[in-house]
Amino acid sequence: MLVLPRFALSLLKWAITARCVSPGWDCAFQRNAQGDGSQHQRSQGTIRDSIKRAEQSSGYKIESAYIGVTGRHIKGQNEQGVVAVTRNDRLVRPDDLRRVLQNAQSIKIGSDQKILHMIPRHYGLDGQDGVQNPIGMHGFKLDAETHVITAGVSSVQDLVKCIRGVGVDVEDLVFEH
Numbered sequence: 001m002l003v004l005p006r007f008a009l010s011l012l013k014w015a016i017t018a019r020c021v022s023p024g025w026d027c028a029f030q031r032n033a034q035g036d037g038s039q040h041q042r043s044q045g046t047i048r049d050s051i052k053r054a055e056q057s058s059g060y061k062i063e064s065a066y067i068g069v070t071g072r073h074i075k076g077q078n079e080q081g082v083v084a085v086t087r088n089d090r091l092v093r094p095d096d097l098r099r100v101l102q103n104a105q106s107i108k109i110g111s112d113q114k115i116l117h118m119i120p121r122h123y124g125l126d127g128q129d130g131v132q133n134p135i136g137m138h139g140f141k142l143d144a145e146t147h148v149i150t151a152g153v154s155s156v157q158d159l160v161k162c163i164r165g166v167g168v169d170v171e172d173l174v175f176e177h
Helices: 006-020 038-058 094-105 153-165
Strands: 064-069 075-084 113-125 128-131 141-152 169-175
Touching (some): 038 153, 064 153, 075 113, 094 113, 113 153, 113 169, 141 153, 153 169
Antiparallel strands (some): 113 128
16 A cells, blocks of 8 residues: 555545536536436546546555545434443453444444444443543443444445446545535
8 A cells, every 4th residue: 555645645635526516516426317427428538537637746656545535425323332341350442342343333223324423422331421442440340422424325435436446456445514
C-alpha cells in the first residue's frame, strides 16, 4: 500500500471534489430513464479524470484510497451494549471492550443498510457512567454507549464498483460530513 504525504492527500481530495461537483454528480449512480447505466459511465470518467489530475499534480500513482461516503442514505443512531465481566478478578481487559462493542453492534438495521462506523461515546462500569477508558478498572457489569453510522447498501456498492472500475482499490469507506 502506498502511503501518500498529507499534502498529496489534500491535493487528491481537492482534485476529486473540484471535478466531481459537477452537473449530474448528485445522481451519478442512478440509471437514466432508459436504464442503460450511462450515468455510471460518466461517473467513472469523472473519477478517472480526477485521479489522473491528482496523480499528475502530486507525482504519485494512486493505487488505493479511503473513500468518503455521504448522502441522504446515511443514518446515525445511538445504541447500548452490556456484558458481564466474567473473570474472577473482575478486571476489565481489551477483550471485554471488544465484547461490549460487539453487543452494541448487534442492532437491527434494514437489509438495505450496512454499518460504516460504530463510535464508542462512553462506557459505564457497575452503574458509574461517563467512563472514558475502563481498561484496568474492576467491575461486574460493563456497558457502552455508541453512535452507529449506517449507509445504504446499494449506494455503497455502486460507489465501490465505480472506484474499482477505474483501477483503484478501496481500502475502506469513511463517513464524510
